[in-house]
Amino acid sequence: MKTLWGFIIGFVVCGICFFLIASEVYYSNTPRSCMSCHEMRVFYNTWKLSAHGLAEKGAVRAKCVDCHLPHTSLSGYLLAKARAGLHDYLAHFSGKMNTPEKWLDYVKQREMRETVKPIAFDSGCRQCHKVLIGNGIPLKAIKAHKAYLLGETKKTCVSCHRSVGHGDIVSTFTELTRKQNKGG
Amino acid sequence: MRERLFKVLALLVAPFLWVSLAFADYYPNLVKTPSLVIKRGFSKQALECIQCHAKETPGIVLQWKQSKMSHAGVSCYDCHVVPKSYPSAIQCPGIKGTNVYISPLVSPKTCGKCHPKEVEQFSKSGHARLASRPVVDVPKLKKLQFYFEGGEFAGVPKGDAKTTAPRETGCIKCHGGKIVLGPDKRPISGWPGGIGTRYPDGGVGSCVACHYRHTFSIEQARKPETCGRCHLGPDHPDIEIYYESKHGQLYLAHGKEWRWNSAPDAWEPGDYEAPTCAVCHMSGIGDLSTTHNISERLYWDLMHKKGTLVRGVNTPKDQPERGYGPRGRKLMKRVCLNCHSRLQTDAFFKNLDNAVKLYDYYYTKVNAMLQDLKKRGLLKKDPWSDGFQELYYYFWHHAGRRARQGSAMDGPDYAHWHGFFQLFQIYKDMEAIYKWRITHGKIEEPSTVMPTAPE
Numbered sequence: 307m308k309t310l311w312g313f314i315i316g317f318v319v320c321g322i323c324f325f326l327i328a329s330e331v332y333y334s335n336t337p338r339s340c341m342s343c344h345e346m347r348v349f350y351n352t353w354k355l356s357a358h359g360l361a362e363k364g365a366v367r368a369k370c371v372d373c374h375l376p377h378t379s380l381s382g383y384l385l386a387k388a389r390a391g392l393h394d395y396l397a398h399f400s401g402k403m404n405t406p407e408k409w410l411d412y413v414k415q416r417e418m419r420e421t422v423k424p425i426a427f428d429s430g431c432r433q434c435h436k437v438l439i440g441n442g443i444p445l446k447a448i449k450a451h452k453a454y455l456l457g458e459t460k461k462t463c464v465s466c467h468r469s470v471g472h473g474d475i476v477s478t479f480t481e482l483t484r485k486q487n488k489g490g
Numbered sequence: 491m492r493e494r495l496f497k498v499l500a501l502l503v504a505p506f507l508w509v510s511l512a513f514a515d516y517y518p519n520l521v522k523t524p525s526l527v528i529k530r531g532f533s534k535q536a537l538e539c540i541q542c543h544a545k546e547t548p549g550i551v552l553q554w555k556q557s558k559m560s561h562a563g564v565s566c567y568d569c570h571v572v573p574k575s576y577p578s579a580i581q582c583p584g585i586k587g588t589n590v591y592i593s594p595l596v597s598p599k600t601c602g603k604c605h606p607k608e609v610e611q612f613s614k615s616g617h618a619r620l621a622s623r624p625v626v627d628v629p630k631l632k633k634l635q636f637y638f639e640g641g642e643f644a645g646v647p648k649g650d651a652k653t654t655a656p657r658e659t660g661c662i663k664c665h666g667g668k669i670v671l672g673p674d675k676r677p678i679s680g681w682p683g684g685i686g687t688r689y690p691d692g693g694v695g696s697c698v699a700c701h702y703r704h705t706f707s708i709e710q711a712r713k714p715e716t717c718g719r720c721h722l723g724p725d726h727p728d729i730e731i732y733y734e735s736k737h738g739q740l741y742l743a744h745g746k747e748w749r750w751n752s753a754p755d756a757w758e759p760g761d762y763e764a765p766t767c768a769v770c771h772m773s774g775i776g777d778l779s780t781t782h783n784i785s786e787r788l789y790w791d792l793m794h795k796k797g798t799l800v801r802g803v804n805t806p807k808d809q810p811e812r813g814y815g816p817r818g819r820k821l822m823k824r825v826c827l828n829c830h831s832r833l834q835t836d837a838f839f840k841n842l843d844n845a846v847k848l849y850d851y852y853y854t855k856v857n858a859m860l861q862d863l864k865k866r867g868l869l870k871k872d873p874w875s876d877g878f879q880e881l882y883y884y885f886w887h888h889a890g891r892r893a894r895q896g897s898a899m900d901g902p903d904y905a906h907w908h909g910f911f912q913l914f915q916i917y918k919d920m921e922a923i924y925k926w927r928i929t930h931g932k933i934e935e936p937s938t939v940m941p942t943a944p945e
Contacts, residue, residue: 417575417691417692418691418692419692444563445562445563446562446563446564446568446604447604448562449562449604449605450603450604450605450606453605453606453607454606458606458607459606459607459610460610461602461606465603466603468573469573474573474574474575476573476575477573477574477575480575
């Protein structure tokens with residue numbers, strides 16, 4: 307009898323935990339959730355104006371997690387999500403990236419280096435952009451996309467399509483740094 | 491009365507003169523068809539660039555319209571438009587006041603967006619970082635460019651613009667330098683530069699060093715004269731060696747009839763009767779695929795002082811771009827085997843190896859003499875007014891390379907008369923100076939060397 311009650315209580319507790327986590331996962335998949343840290347406001351605003359945001363062309367909108375988490379498998383997705391969440395949480399409270407100047411250094415460095423650890427994943431892009439050669443794709447893209455599809459290059463989508471997520475982000479942070487220095 | 495008439499006439503003529511002068515300045519390139527109207531295949535902004543530049547710089551647009559780029563729908567916009575934050579982003583008069591920014595400089599990073607494999611291979615070759623190393627990274631050679639060649643030693647003030655002339659008109663045109671931008675983000679030095687140019691966006695190399703803009707013709711890049719722009723002259727007469735070789739002779743006789751535009755990897759014997767520089771060092775031939783890493787098929791390093799430098803084996807470890815020695819020999823032999831028997835191929839490389847080893851024998855002895863004089867304090871501080879050191883330079887940098895490269899590419903006159911024949915004479919002169927200094931315990935005066943290089 308005791309075992310049965312223990313089993314039922316355990317089941318209920320697990321269920322509640324599962325729904326809590328699921329709702330958290332669901333909520334944290336929205337841009338609004340990402341934006342709850344003020345560091346992300348710039349990225350939200352620039353995303354809104356970009357090709358994947360709300361303002362441009364009225365095409366399908368891609369949320370933060372659609373690009374910034376890998377979409378290879380559910381476990382990989384959740385693991386990367388947990389890791390990224392923890393990383394950003396710690397970074398927020400340590401004040402590691404609390405000025406536009408620090409962000410400017412970071413984004414500039416990313417621009418200059420040829421191979422950098424991806425923060426936007428091709429598996430995300432390819433969820434929607436399935437066709438890379440063919441109808442609707444400009445003729446001039448064939449050469450590049452062929453090399454990509456044949457695995458002749460290690461370049462990722464954003465190596466070339468740099469401004470699709472947040473426009474000219476270096477320029478944005480340069481402007482913000484200038485404003486801050488002027489104000490301060 | 492007459493004077494007044496002249497004044498009135500002058501006043502009448504002046505505005506016309508001013509307008510015509512202004513226009514002369516505004517339209518500097520006057521060709522017969524200054525306008526070009528295209529209505530298909532390009533975005534509105536791209537068409538604006540094309541049509542404006544058809545008037546402003548018609549020569550460029552005329553080249554572009556005959557290129558494969560224009561056929562593929564690649565226009566000014568695709569290579570020259572950059573984000574505002576790009577280091578050399580500027581606005582030409584046509585786009586002032588818009589959000590569009592352009593860069594006149596196009597780095598290999600841009601080319602690599604569509605040609606990633608080619609740029610990645612090229613970056614791993616001696617044509618990239620190592621090409622501009624002597625101009626940008628080696629202090630001794632910077633002194634040669636500014637202090638000696640730039641005339642500082644003869645009284646030209648340090649920092650005077652004249653001192654930059656040898657570097658800007660000579661060195662960087664082939665080697666490439668580091669591009670320096672002015673406060674208006676336009677280049678003030680280093681551009682347009684040669685094959686190892688270091689761009690402000692971090693890109694290293696220059697695709698247009700071989701694929702001339704704005705036609706980007708594959709025929710032109712495959713012709714030996716393109717390589718010959720830099721690989722010529724007393725220190726590495728590679729185009730001269732090629733012309734002298736049997737391969738080059740066939741090129742000179744029948745090259746005009748060869749097929750130069752077959753697709754990469756499919757340009758094979760039959761399209762040509764004999765190889766050009768590109769065929770052996772880069773092209774897809776037989777079972778080899780095309781490579782933009784020109785170091786890949788090489789065994790010996792025939793550029794530097796020491797003779798027996800096997801690439802990747804006893805070349806500096808921090809310079810992996812020098813190549814992969816034994817693998818290089820294997821690959822090059824596979825190129826030869828497309829037309830030659832194994833017997834002839836092996837015999838050719840055996841002769842080359844003997845030539846390299848003979849040069850190295852001489853070099854080792856010459857270097858021992860140099861080190862001995864150095865130890866005894868019998869070398870002048872300024873190598874360029876010291877007969878022994880000048881001869882040492884011509885020994886390895888000119889005659890030594892000619893002997894080795896002549897042997898490597900079937901240039902008998904360069905292997906022999908401009909090579910080993912001179913090496914043994916320079917050797918004897920150096921030995922004589924060496925012995926004199928040791929016997930007398932001092933440096934001879936004046937210099938025993940003729941003022942120009944031994945040719």
